[in-house]
Amino acid sequence: MTTTRVAAKGKERSRKNDPVRVQADIMRVATREFSEKGLSGARIDEIAEKTKTSKRMIYYYFKDKETLYLSALERSYQQVRQQEGELELDHLEPIEALSKLVAFTFEHHVKNPDFIRMVMIENIHHGRFIEQSDLIQSLNAGAVDELQNVYQRGLAASLFRPGLEAIELHWLISALSFFNVSNRYTFSRIFNWDQNAASNQEKLASHVIDMVLRYVVKPECMKE
Amino acid sequence: MTTTRVAAKGKERSRKNDPVRVQADIMRVATREFSEKGLSGARIDEIAEKTKTSKRMIYYYFKDKETLYLSALERSYQQVRQQEGELELDHLEPIEALSKLVAFTFEHHVKNPDFIRMVMIENIHHGRFIEQSDLIQSLNAGAVDELQNVYQRGLAASLFRPGLEAIELHWLISALSFFNVSNRYTFSRIFNWDQNAASNQEKLASHVIDMVLRYVVKPECMKE
DNA sequence: TTCATAATGTACGAAATGGTACGTTCAGTC
C-alpha cells in the first residue's frame, strides 16, 4: 500500500509539533474555564474546543481533570506572585511604606479577579488540592516578609504600636482586599449598593488603607 | 382486572402524605449538598438518596435543579438572619454596643460555615440567582440599621469620628468576619499557620474588634 | 360512597461527560 506522504484531500498543510505551545495553550484555556465555572462546572470537552489542539492532548499532558485543575491552580498562584516583585518600599519612611503596601495589595486583588475566583473555588474544596502542592507553598513563603520589614522599621522609629504579628496584619489586609473582589455580587445585590462603581471603590480603598494605618500607627503619629 | 386495594406483597404499611415534611426534608438535604459541593457539583440523585423521599418529589416541588438551588440559597439566608434577632444593643453605651456588635458578627459567621459557603458559591456564579430573589433582598434590607443606630448614638455622644457611612462600616466588619471562614483552608496552608487553632481564632477575633473600634472611636476616647 | 386532585413510587430515556483505543505524523539519531 503506497502510503503517500501527502496528507489526504486538500489539507496539504502538515502538522507541526510544538509541545510547549500546546501545553501553554491548554493551561491558558483551562485556567479561565476552571476559574469561571469551578472544578465540577468546567467541562473538559469545552476546554478542548477552546484550545487549538484536541481533548486527546489534555489527557496526554495532564493525566485527568483533577490534575489539570491543580496545574491551573498552581499557574494562577505563580502568575500572581510574579507581579508582586515590582513593589519597592525600602526607600520610603515606614508609614508611607505601609500605606503603599496596603494600597498595592488592594489594587492587586482588584486586578486579578480570576485568581481570586480560583482561591474561592479551592476553599470550597476544603483546600484539598492546594494541600498537595508544595510549589504553591514555597511560592508564598516570603509574602509576609516585606510586611514584616516595614513593621520592624516602624517599630524602630517608634511610629508603630508594638505587639502586632506580621502574619496577623497580613491576614487583616488580605481579608479586606479579598472580600472586595470575592463578594462583589452578593453584597451589591443585598444592600442595593453598587460596590463596583468607581466612586465606591475609591471609598473602600481609602477606608481599608486608613483602617490599617489607624490600627498600626500610634495615634499621636497619625498625620492629616 | 380486579385491582385489589391491598398493597402488594408483605409491605402492608400504607403511605402517608406529608407535603410539609417532605419539602422540609428535601430542603435540608439539598442545602447541605449544595453548600458542600456547589451547584454543578451537587447531584440530584445523591440528594434524593439522602432524603426520606424520592427524586420524583424533588421535581414535584421544585421544578428543576436551579430552582432547588435558589430555594436552598433563600433558606440559608432566612435561617441565618433569623438568628440575628437576639442581639440587644440599645441599653449599652455606644462603644460597648459597637464592640459587641462586631464580636457577634464575627462569631455568627464562625457558627454558620454552610451559609458562608453558599454565599461563596453564589458569588462564583456572579450572583446570577440572588439577583432573581426579591425575598433575600427584603430579608437583609434592615441589616445595616442596627449598626446605623449605634453609630448615630456614638456620634451624638461625641465618642465616634464623624463622616463614616454605616453601609461602609458594615462592609468592613463583614469582610473581616467572612474571610475568617471563607479562606481558612488556603490561608492556613499557604502560611503554614493553623488559622483554626483556638488560640489563633481568639487572636483574630480580638484583632478584628480592636481594629474596628480604633477606626470608629475617637482616639482620645479609646479606653484600655 | 364517589370523585377529583394532590402526593408519591418505579422505571426509564436522552444527552452530557470523563476518559481511552487505536492509528498516524513528526523529528531527531544511527
Add this chain to the structure above:
DNA sequence: GACTGAACGTACCATTTCGTACATTATGAA
C-alpha cells in the same frame, strides 16, 4: 534512508446525570 519514541487526531465507549412517563395511593369534598 531506516528506525524510534514523542506528539498528535479521530472516533468511540461506559457511566453519569438531569429529567420524565406512567402508574398508584392518599385525602378531603360533595
